[in-house]
């Protein structure tokens with residue numbers, strides 16, 4: 456019920472890890488410009504989408520549940536380079552200078568705090584603006600202090616932390632991740648091979664009462680120890696990996712084949728991109744994290760165990776190629792080998808010339824605003840209803856992830872309606 460959701464009063468601090476990156480600076484610039492009425496928040500569900508209520512009337516989501524107004528957001532964060540958001544956005548080269556200049560003063564005022572960084576976790580990066588700490592536990596303490604300082608300096612009464620920093624190397628789940636006690640012990644013992652910098656940020660956020668959103672495919676909060684912490688502190692966690700372009704397409708096309716009972720024998724996805732993210736992912740250990748995230752999608756949609764005649768042997772391959780001339784303007788190709796009546800083969804080619812950060816920025820905004828809503832509605836732990844925004848949706852060990860975009864959208868609508876005691880309309884939703 457609406458009365459059980461705390462109102463969105465006061466300011467919301469949005470602390471972005473990787474605040475100088477392409478996604479972050481695009482998110483911040485667009486949000487600042489939108490709140491001045493200089494642009495529209497295109498692509499944002501929280502700002503533009505409508506849902507049907509029980510009696511068929513359509514309402515903007517932001518009129519159904521109390522979301523933080525864009526005017527009440529204060530941005531801050533951390534980066535491994537000291538550039539302010541205006542300078543960093545110029546390096547990222549996503550937006551034109553004429554667009555950055557619309558909010559130049561505000562961007563210049565967003566100066567990063569020194570990062571919790573470890574070169575071994577992102578080998579292509581050489582950070583210069585980083586925290587010194589004897590242990591991972593000490594890093595957590597420093598980040599917690601940063602959060603408190605930011606809150607006080609910017610008169611925020613709530614904070615959400617968003618990871619929009621580089622993808623870390625792939626690590627499997629290990630026993631140190633299986634309980635909060637083991638995780639804390641490993642942090643105190645400075646076990647740097649199993650405790651990533653992103654885990655330090657997440658631990659600090661959850662301990663300071665801030666929801667944590669993981670925009671990269673990092674293991675980070677996707678471990679039982681963090682679920683335990685989120686339950687204990689009653690804080691929402693969401694992730695992983697923004698579902699922005701190629702995977703978005705995949706989670707629309709795959710349900711179409713399945714609904715039409717068309718078979719698939721192979722799916723080859725490749726792309727070229729030349730931004731810093733592409734450079735980091737050029738390192739095999741970092742690419743592996745992304746590959747696992749991207750590969751997880753189609754099996755759960757096709758359910759080959761239920762439809763062996765159609766999807767038993769889908770050859771699925773994903774490649775990412777670092778190609779500097781393209782910068783943030785990714786070009787993606789998908790070749791899908793399908794088969795139909797009497798097994799006759801057909802091919803589909805998708806060529807998406809997209810802009811990675813233009814697609815990711817509204818997703819990041821929505822994840823932040825919905826996580827803040829979840830906090831005020833006392834919905835804690837993994838926010839499965841936010842799977843809609845994620846390539847690799849988090850789920851606990853008892854549940855399967857949901858990848859189909861339209862099923863995910865239904866989960867968003869159902870959650871919003873149930874928060875205000877509304878039911879779905881009993882006809883087409």
Ligand SMILES: NC(=O)c1ccc[n+]([C@@H]2O[C@H](COP(=O)([O-])OP(=O)(O)OC[C@H]3O[C@@H](n4cnc5c(N)ncnc54)[C@H](O)[C@@H]3O)[C@@H](O)[C@H]2O)c1
Pocket residue numbers: 472473474475476477478479533534535536547570571572573577580618619620621622623652653670671672696697698699700730731732811812814815
């Ligand atoms: N753009 C998309 O469509 C998209 C989609 C899904 C996921 N992602 C993920 O979002 C993240 C950001 O993407 P991007 O294109 O903005 O990358 P980017 O390289 O432009 O930005 C990342 C920023 O993080 C900083 N950084 C790295 N490690 C850090 C640390 N430990 N602490 C603080 N800052 C740190 C870097 O200096 C950089 O400024 C990446 O992990 C990417 O894989 C992006």
